[in-house]
Amino acid sequence: MALKERDEFSGQVTTGHEWNGIKELNTPVPRLVWAFLGTMALFAVVWTILMPSWPGINGYFRGLLGADQHQSVELTLAQAAADQARWTERLVNEDLATLQADADIMAVVRQASSSLFIDNCAACHGVEATGNPGYPNIAEAPMMWGGDADTIAETIRVGINATHPETRFAQMLAFGRDQMLAGAEVTLLADYVASISHGPALPTEQRLAAEELFANNCAGCHGETAKGMVETGAPDLTDEYWTYAGDHAAIRRSIYNGRQGTMPAWEGRLSTAQIRMLALYVLDLRSATP
Ligand code: HEC
Ligand code: HEC
Structure with missing residues (x-):
């Protein structure tokens, strides 16, 4: 097989391969590069004319x-500003229960409120709103002041024990320190509160004495069955949620020294739309928790 053999018909050099008498011509690849550059130049010219x-x-x-x-x-x-103005107007003017049932507005609420919550509320209530010692769990626990949308928005607006003229007052009295009750009575009430929230039950005699103390000193705010009262903001003492802590020593401290947690008022710091949005956001978190 000769190298550089020429094909006798076309005069082209062959590759030297042969299959059953058929030889392959060594034809160069077509010079597509000019076509390629030409197309780009044409495109560029047309583009500069159109754009x-x-x-x-x-x-x-x-x-x-x-x-x-x-x-x-x-x-x-x-367009974005118009959208925002439309949402804001709806948040300010429409009934919160209606807004809560509106999937579009709730999508906006979820998107816009999580950073608002993290910036303003998470330092005390935690990123998930499940609380910290001294700061209540507002994602799961029964709401001390009431759990409907308007009440929550109002709590956020005026705060609790805050400087707002309409603030809510949460005054758990210092029964021991202010000598309204003797030390032994405070201890008995701590035993009793622990027993009704997580047991074990007290012996009958102690229970009866504690029930009487509770009816005379505590029921006015926490309710006769200790289930809490939204009118006073006093929490349910029978459930597993504690703002402070549920061990005997912490319960005794609550009764002995009192508790006056402070929740800042947000009116003036957040807009009405933001406050109402946060109320919807808190409710949304609560509905997501089983
Ligand atoms: C400086 C800490 C602090 C910050 C910040 C804070 N809170 Fe609170 N919040 C509290 C405390 C303390 C309470 C409970 C007050 C009490 O003891 O009754 C509370 C109570 C609440 C309640 C009422 C709970 C109930 O059981 O009724 C809601 C609702 C609430 N906070 C929402 C918010 C929202 C929303 C924000 C952010 C805009 C926020 N909080 C920011 C400390 C804070
Ligand atoms: C004037 C109303 C009032 C009276 C009376 C009162 N409480 Fe309270 N109590 C509250 C409020 C409001 C809170 C919530 C305080 C806070 O979170 O800062 C509270 C909180 C508590 C807590 C802490 C709950 C937690 O989640 O950590 C305990 C325990 C408690 N009370 C027990 C009692 C007992 C026992 C008595 C009776 C000796 C009593 N309270 C009487 C209003 C009252």
Whole structure:
């Protein structure tokens, strides 16, 4: 097999391969690169004619299609502002229960409130709103002041033991320190509160004495069955949730020294729309917890 053999018909050099008498010509690859560059040049020329392109002295060539990025950014921003104004107006003016049932508005609430909550509330109530010692769990525990949307929005607006003129007052009295009860009575009541929340039950005689003390000193705020009263903001003492702690020593401290937790008022710091949005957000967290 000769190298550089020439094909007798075409005069082309062959590759030297042969299959049953058929030989392959060594034809160069077509020079596609010119076609490729040509297409790009053509595209570029057409593009500079259609789109904003060449700079001039008094501005630039705007292009035949009139495309304008500035304008489209402005339009998008105007659209977003209009959307926001529409949501804000609905949040301020519509009934919270109606808003709560509206999937569109709740999608906006979920998106916008989580950073609002983290920035303003999480330091005390925790990122998940499940509370910290001294700061109640507002994602799961029964609400001391009431759990409907309007009440929650009101609590956020005026705060608790805060500086707002309409603030809510939560005054758990210092029964031991202020000598309203003797030390032994405080201890007996701590035994009793521990027994009704997580047991074990007290012997009958102690229970009867404690029930009498409770009826005379505590029921006015916590209710006769110790289930809490939204009118006074006094919590349910029979459930597993504690703002402070549920061990005997902490319960005794609550009764001996009293407790006056402070929840800042948010009116003036957050807008009405933001406050109402946070109330919906808290309710949404609560409905998500089984
Ligand atoms: C400086 C700490 C602090 C911050 C910040 C704070 N809270 Fe509170 N919050 C409290 C305390 C303490 C209580 C409980 C007050 C009491 O003892 O009755 C409370 C109570 C509440 C309650 C009432 C709970 C109930 O059981 O009725 C709601 C609702 C609430 N907070 C929501 C919020 C929201 C929303 C924010 C953010 C805008 C926020 N809190 C920010 C400390 C805080
Ligand atoms: C004037 C109303 C009032 C009276 C009377 C009262 N409490 Fe309270 N109590 C409250 C309020 C309000 C809170 C919530 C305080 C806070 O979170 O800062 C509270 C909180 C508590 C707590 C802490 C609960 C927790 O979640 O950590 C205990 C325990 C408690 N009370 C027991 C008693 C007992 C026992 C008596 C009777 C000797 C009593 N309280 C009488 C209003 C009252």
